[in-house]
Amino acid sequence: MKRNRALARGLSLALAIPLAGLTGASTARAATDYQAEDAAITQGTVATNHTGYTGTGFVDYTNVKGSYVEFTVSAASAGPAALTLRYANGTATDRPMDISVGGTVVSPALSFPATTDWNTWADKAVNVTLKAGSNKIRATATTANGGPNLDRIRIDAPTDTQAPTRPGQPSCSDIGENGLTLSWGASTDDTGVTAYDIYEHGNKIGEAPGSSTSKALTGLTPNTTYNLTVIARDAAGNTSPASPVVDCTTRPSSDTTPPTRPGTLSATDVTANSAALSWGASTDDRAVVAYDVRSGTTVYKSVTSGTSTTLTGLACDSPYALNVVARDAAGNVSEPSNTVNFTTKACATDGGVPSSISTLSSGWTIPWGTYWMPDGQTALVTERDDFRVWKVTKDGTRTQVGTVPNAVTTNGEGGLLGVAVDPKWASNHYVYFMHTASEGNRVVRMTYDGTKLSDYKILLQGIKKNRYHNGGRLAFGPDGYLYASTGEAQTPDLAQDKDSLNGKILRMTTDGKPAPGNPFGNYVYSYGHRNPQGLAFDRNGRLWEAEFGNSSKDELNLIKPGADYGWPICEGSCSTSGMTNPKATWNVSEASPSGIAIVRNVVYMASLRGERLWRIPINGDNESVGTPTAYYVGTYGRLRTVTKVPGSDQLWLSTTNADNNGNEPDGSDKIFRVNIS
Structure with missing residues (x-):
């Protein structure tokens, strides 16, 4: 299967989105x-x-x-x-x-x-x-x-309520070392296009007025490929589908002289999870813009000021071999400094830590959702772009049980996403999927007899889709209701609209109705989310959630009914009244989280761009967390889904290196088994 690969507010009582489908009315x-x-x-x-x-x-x-x-x-x-x-x-x-x-x-x-x-x-x-x-x-x-x-x-x-039409094919001109001009075909709208938003791999990097069909993008990195799309917006905030994609590569820099090698690197104050590092300054014919602390070629941290840092988030009782390189604005990299070796101190025993990892199953192509059957003997796994559903046993044996009909891709992050199994499966044989369809994203139910899928039924539709920000995780809570995470479909204002299904955690019955007791009398359980993909319940029945930030901070949140988690007013923590701050945040280069799981009161968070598994201990039964630490940094690539294995202190951890950011061929993804001890 071929894929595109590349890098003032009024008190609004806004119109409820039709739940049985789109009306087409303007x-x-x-x-x-x-x-x-x-x-x-x-x-x-x-x-x-x-x-x-x-x-x-x-x-x-x-x-x-x-x-x-x-x-x-x-x-x-x-x-x-x-x-x-x-x-x-x-x-x-x-x-x-x-x-x-x-x-x-x-x-x-x-x-x-x-x-x-x-x-x-x-x-x-x-x-x-x-x-x-x-x-x-x-x-x-x-x-x-x-x-x-x-x-x-x-x-x-x-x-x-009528969205603008999809903008025409973008193209690039005037390409330089640090900028280019992006042009696109005009969109049309019944009331007029007011703006065009420009995205690079799902992150907004600029906008242009609705009267324009081009934009000069500046501040780019030389010799770098940018994967660009355009979305049209009208005065009411309606947004178009994303335009076709264009890949544009900036010119190599005329500066070809790398900085000098940094001076002697040393490590002091080594603890179980951190180390203080310092090194001698590098020089450059123009300027050093950053120092990268690395293990081999994997970057642990970038330092933009000074020649020292405290490296946190290290795994306990683990050996490290680190070096430092200097970078200039042209992307030239110095020779590495000397390598410093140390071993972090012993682990605290409370909660356990990852102790071993092994390959459970290989040959996958973007495995996205994993959910265990109630008997704990097999799990169902979805593949995003092929719409296939597999039964996987504890020894890694897999058997295809069907495909989900009506699923489509978005050439980005849409497709067949989350899966959940009814806690009463033994009596009703119901399983649930979230997938992208022609009109938007849907939550659907199918019958699974242990061998094959049948009886496709739509439970909820009208969830807006776009190339990115589709959410997609499903989970059953201790209350027996189905929880679903939805992205804001690259339309940030939807996250604050309590009558919209987008940018939310939704809570519903197994028949697709709003669950009793929902805070606003509709499907919405919490709001103000950008692109939530991780859902897990702790031993006290509390819901934890992980979501992608835009350019600043990724988040781990403790979800409470009716709470506003800030997007787009806040990204990460903020002091705005009425907003609920996350329990932990990360730079987007260190995380870009997807799935989460909880083992022995510890949250494990799979990270895509960060290419690592984060361990975040919950402080007893309090509403706070301890120091996050990272495992497998850069070792296995983009980590998508982490799931607790029933009846044991063990995780399944899957990659999506074959997606449009990973650039690996179909069949290159794996599911790993991680033991916690």
Whole structure:
């Protein structure tokens, strides 16, 4: 199988995505609340001396004619809208107001009669017409009594839900050492393209206005291949499918002189998990930009300032042979320093550590999901791009049991992804898959009789897809409900929309309905996720999750119902109110995590770009973790899925070196057995 290989916010009550499929309609209705205390107020005050209001207060109009509150309202497209004003009038006197839009009165002297008392709130509705973009809506008192107390307004306006078309084939020109010009075919949209986002292997590296079809990319590395796609975006935040891919290679640098060899490297203060390193400075005809601490040619850490560092995350009771090389901006690398040898100190016994690794099974092509049958004797394993499902025994023997119909690839990270087996499989024979389909990502159910798959049934669809950021992990919780991780489909704003299925952890019944007790009354269990792929429950029934960062920090999170994990407002830890910080973070070069598993109260996290298995101990039964340490750094390539073996302190660990980032041929992936002791 041939593959492409290469390197201000309103309180939105946004439209729910259809769960049975896409409607194809270009507009729908969405309600947005605007609090009066946040609007422009003339001759009135923000008050809190009554009850029943929403937000942080309400506006008490001054008792004069002409006092007003003016709201700035945004509409994705022009058209009629329903305007509802929430008010209280504790007098027996009507307090009429003129309602104007853009300076034009659309409802003169609209009546606001008594509401019994000042703690009783009522709604007054009026139809208005909005223009696309910003609108000024003003409620002005028309008598000397002033207006009523005004809590908020609600706009039920047309919302654009039609995505732009896919941009045309990109191409590169003006290619230099550190930059190039990327051009693409224009996208079209019913309301107009406002921007184009440029991605390199799923990470956004730039954007251009919707009126442009080219962008000069700067700050690139010489003699490097960039795998580029373009996504169109409209004013409502709808995004197109990713454009076709173009691979562009920057020119070799005119600077061919490498830095000098670094001075003597030494190691001190060696602990079980760290060592302090220092070395002599290198020189360069232009400038040294970084020192790479390496084992052989595997980079453990890059140091951009100074000639010393403390190397953390080392495996305990393990030998290390490290050197340092200097790099300049052109990518020229010095000769390595001397090699320093040391052995980290003994391991702590609590939780255990990886003690041995061996090949369980070979000949795989992008094995993505692994899930054990309830009897603990065999596991089901999916292959992402071939849509095949295999039964694998504990000795590594594998037998194909079928394929999942209607699955398609995205030429990126979509395809046949997670698998989960019903805890009651012995009585119902149900297994569950998440896969990419023509219209988006789906959660489906099939019947598995122990030999073959049949009876494909869609449980949930309408999960937006894109080339990258499709999530895909499935897991059953101790509560018997099915949990699914979904990416934001390269549309970051979806992660914050609680009515969207994207950028979430979803929780559902085995019939595909929202699980009882979900925090928002829909499928959403947690939100604010970018591309979550690791799910595992600890001994206390708590859900842990790992997800890809963009360019800064990857995350390990402890998931709580209804919590917001920050994306795209935060990447890694931040101080923004309402955001839940991760329990551990990594530089994206050290992790890019996919699957996780828990053995003896320790989280094991498989890393793709980082090419290592991270060990993260949970601190007893607390909500914190200890120092992460890394195993097998650079030894086995891109590590995708890690799964606990039932009934033993053992893991299965799979690679995806045959994917579009690994550049290895089909059949080169493996599943390893890791013993914990």
